[in-house]
Amino acid sequence: MISDYLAEFFGNKYLGYLVSAALPLFMWILPYALYAVYAERKVSAFMQDRIGPNRVGPKGLFQTIADILKLIQKEDIVPASADKLLFVTAPYVIFAGTFAAFAALPFSSVYIGSNIDLGVFYIMAVSSFSVIGILMAGWAGNNKYSLYGAMRSVAQIVSYEVPALLALVTAIMVIGSLNLNEISQMQTSRFWNWWIFGGPVDGIQKFLYIFPMIVAFLIFFIASLAEVNRTPFDIPEAESELVAGFHTEYTGMKFAMFFLAEYGNMFVVSAISVSIFFGGWQSPFGYLGNSIGINWLIPVEQVFWFLFKGALLVLIQMWLRWTLPRLRVDQLMSLCWKYLTPYAFINLVIVGIITLIK
Amino acid sequence: MKQYLRNTWLGIYTILVGMKVTISHLFKPKVTIQYPDVRVQLPERARNRLYVNMDDCIGCDQCARACPVDCIEIETVKAVPGEDLGTTSNGKRKALWVTKFDIDIAKCCYCALCVYPCPTECIWMTDVYEFSEYRREDLIYHFSTLTPEEALQKKLNYQKFEAEKARQKAAQAVASNPQSKQDSGNQN
Numbered sequence: 001m002i003s004d005y006l007a008e009f010f011g012n013k014y015l016g017y018l019v020s021a022a023l024p025l026f027m028w029i030l031p032y033a034l035y036a037v038y039a040e041r042k043v044s045a046f047m048q049d050r051i052g053p054n055r056v057g058p059k060g061l062f063q064t065i066a067d068i069l070k071l072i073q074k075e076d077i078v079p080a081s082a083d084k085l086l087f088v089t090a091p092y093v094i095f096a097g098t099f100a101a102f103a104a105l106p107f108s109s110v111y112i113g114s115n116i117d118l119g120v121f122y123i124m125a126v127s128s129f130s131v132i133g134i135l136m137a138g139w140a141g142n143n144k145y146s147l148y149g150a151m152r153s154v155a156q157i158v159s160y161e162v163p164a165l166l167a168l169v170t171a172i173m174v175i176g177s178l179n180l181n182e183i184s185q186m187q188t189s190r191f192w193n194w195w196i197f198g199g200p201v202d203g204i205q206k207f208l209y210i211f212p213m214i215v216a217f218l219i220f221f222i223a224s225l226a227e228v229n230r231t232p233f234d235i236p237e238a239e240s241e242l243v244a245g246f247h248t249e250y251t252g253m254k255f256a257m258f259f260l261a262e263y264g265n266m267f268v269v270s271a272i273s274v275s276i277f278f279g280g281w282q283s284p285f286g287y288l289g290n291s292i293g294i295n296w297l298i299p300v301e302q303v304f305w306f307l308f309k310g311a312l313l314v315l316i317q318m319w320l321r322w323t324l325p326r327l328r329v330d331q332l333m334s335l336c337w338k339y340l341t342p343y344a345f346i347n348l349v350i351v352g353i354i355t356l357i358k
Numbered sequence: 359m360k361q362y363l364r365n366t367w368l369g370i371y372t373i374l375v376g377m378k379v380t381i382s383h384l385f386k387p388k389v390t391i392q393y394p395d396v397r398v399q400l401p402e403r404a405r406n407r408l409y410v411n412m413d414d415c416i417g418c419d420q421c422a423r424a425c426p427v428d429c430i431e432i433e434t435v436k437a438v439p440g441e442d443l444g445t446t447s448n449g450k451r452k453a454l455w456v457t458k459f460d461i462d463i464a465k466c467c468y469c470a471l472c473v474y475p476c477p478t479e480c481i482w483m484t485d486v487y488e489f490s491e492y493r494r495e496d497l498i499y500h501f502s503t504l505t506p507e508e509a510l511q512k513k514l515n516y517q518k519f520e521a522e523k524a525r526q527k528a529a530q531a532v533a534s535n536p537q538s539k540q541d542s543g544n545q546n
Contacts, residue, residue: 047380051390322377339366 006157024102030308033263034064040276040318047322066158073242074252079142082249089357091250091257094133098264100126106181106272108281110300119237119277120182124161125229127268130261131157134236135245137258141249149245152329153236157227160334164223170216171195171276172208180272184280191284196277212351217277218244219344221313226336228262230317232324233332247341270313278313282307405468406487406502408461414480417454421472421481428531429465430472433458435512442498446478457501457509463489464497 007016022158038053038061045052053060078087101123104111116122132137138150175183175195187194196213198206226233231254237245247258281302289297383456391398417434434454437443443452473482491497504512 043384046384046388049383049386049389051388206530258401319377319380323380324373341368343366 015125021103022339024105024107024113029099029102029260029264029267032267032307032311033260034068036263036266036314037064037067037259037316040321043315043318046321048166060137066173068256071252071256073292076253077248077249077251078129081142083140083142084137087108087249088254090133090137090140091254091261092133093136094130095261097126097129097133097259097266098261098268100129100287101175101268102264104180105268106184106267106275106280107306108299109181109185110299111303112181115181118274119180120172120183123180123268124165127265128157128161130265137221137250138246141246143249145178145242145244146246146248149236149238149242149248151245153229156229156233158305158330159333159339160223160233162269163219163336163340164227164349166341167216167220167223168272168276170344170348171213171220171232172214173348174199174201174355180275184275184282186238187279187282191279194279194282207358208354208357209351212347212354213277215347216275216351218278219340219347221273223336223340224273225317225320226332228265228269228317229251230266231308232327234284234321234326235329235332238326260273266314266317267310270317271306273313274309278309279305363522363543369485386531400485400487404485405447405470405483407463407484407489407501408466408472409484410461411480412456412459412461412501412503414448414479415459415501416446416452417456417459419476420475420477424471426469426471427467427485428446429462429467431458431460431462432456435516438515446480448478450478455504455509455512457504457512459501460498462498473532514518 006020007013009018010016042052042060043065053063056062056066059264069083078084104116104119104122106112106115106119134153134157138146138148138153140149172178172181175186175188177183182197186200188200191197193200196210196217198209198213201209229236234239237247237320250258283301283305285299287298289295289301369397417432419432419434422428422430422432431455435457437453437455443455445451470483489497502509
């Protein structure tokens with residue numbers, strides 16, 4: 001694992017661990033978030049027949065860098081009537097939840113922060129951590145819009161955790177492992193071994209699994225959209241109703257932290273989908289490194305495939321955002337409890353029956 | 359139950375339709391006009407900033423009178439006989455020094471009513487529409503080609519000429535006939 005390798009490289013265990021913890025932040029989350037914001041703006045612009053940012057740098061590529069430089073210079077305002085401690089810590093709590101999830105994401109067969117056996121469980125657990133941060137932010141702002149946003153957000157995330165986990169359990173039941181690295185390793189060699197296409201199973205069961213797996217993926221995808229507060233489930237930060245929802249009172253870098261956490265979360269949920277349903281870091285059609293005999297190229301290709309698939313799912317999230325209008329609160333709840341949860345249960349039972357056929 | 363399944367199907371189907379619409383817009387030509395770089399062609403009779411060609415202006419004051427918001431201010435001074443002011447491009451002889459021709463474009467309502475009565479067609483609407491200023495006074499455009507000193511000079515010239523004429527007339531009247539004093543008074 002990378003942390004052990006770095007510990008050996010630096011000759012100091014803690015320094016190695018520290019560097020390996022900071023690696024995904026500086027190598028991936030920050031550049032990814034910068035360019036995901038840029039991509040979001042470009043995608044939205046293109047879908048509305050506009051051009052989007054195109055002034056800062058070629059094709060506007062430095063737009064978000066300019067934005068972040070501006071945010072750094074902004075005054076850091078703490079409202080006089082705010083709960084200071086909660087107000088200051090909330091953005092970091094939210095970001096910590098996002099960042100902690102990156103620890104168990106298998107970027108490639110050799111690069112995974114922590115190769116724990118409870119990977120999926122751990123990620124689902126720490127990403128719900130952001131609920132606490134959101135509630136803290138909404139409450140500490142001492143603003144009615146913030147509190148409304150936070151309450152809606154908590155209600156939404158707690159509700160949608162149910163179908164999301166049921167969908168994941170459906171897949172996990174077939175896979176038989178919670179270790180994300182192991183799950184990725186199973187779906188080897190070709191894309192028809194991905195779990196969404198029935199996985200590396202022999203016989204009739206492979207074909208029987210395809211449909212329930214697609215349903216499980218769709219339910220997880222929809223529920224995960226709600227968990228990261230993206231449109232059509234963005235009622236916690238509904239601009240037209242609540243100003244900016246739970247982060248109404250935040251300025252400067254604290255506001256940027258919320259953005260970073262949101263885009264980080266988008267990638268985390270996409271990465272879980274990728275690892276479980278779309279083969280993780282596996283290439284869909286063999287490795288270039290294998291065919292030309294360069295061994296060190298394989299992990300690099302694996303990182304590429306993992307990030308590529310994750311980014312593709314993030315793009316689909318953006319695509320959905322600029323397609324669908326926001327759901328009303330009652331529609332949101334009825335979608336979760338009346339549609340997604342029953343379907344997830346039925347799917348679970350069907351997959352259970354298929355697993356029994358031997 | 360049937361309604362339930364139908365709702366589910368409709369939910370999935372309509373989302374896919376919506377996604378198809380948005381993805382198709384990705385590849386459509388953009389409608390944005392990059393304004394400061396690219397400008398839309400203005401309509402032929404677009405009304406924007408006024409311009410006055412002072413070479414042709416005869417100081418007839420018709421534009422100022424036509425203006426519904428009184429944004430044009432004209433002051434003129436008659437030319438002294440010796441001075442030649444030249445002619446306008448359509449052959450009219452100029453007889454007045456235009457000492458002041460101010461247009462307060464901030465007041466202007468772009469009705470173009472001043473354009474039509476002009477006998478020499480020297481005032482017209484240009485296609486310039488970007489002329490914002492930081493101070494309101496900067497929006498008063500001075501079109502007169504005479505400097506304030508020159509304008510003062512012309513005024514003094516004319517007053518001198520008038521005074522000369524009046525003096526001459528008085529002298530003449532006294533010399534010829536004291537009885538015709540009444541007539542000369544009428545003439546004045």
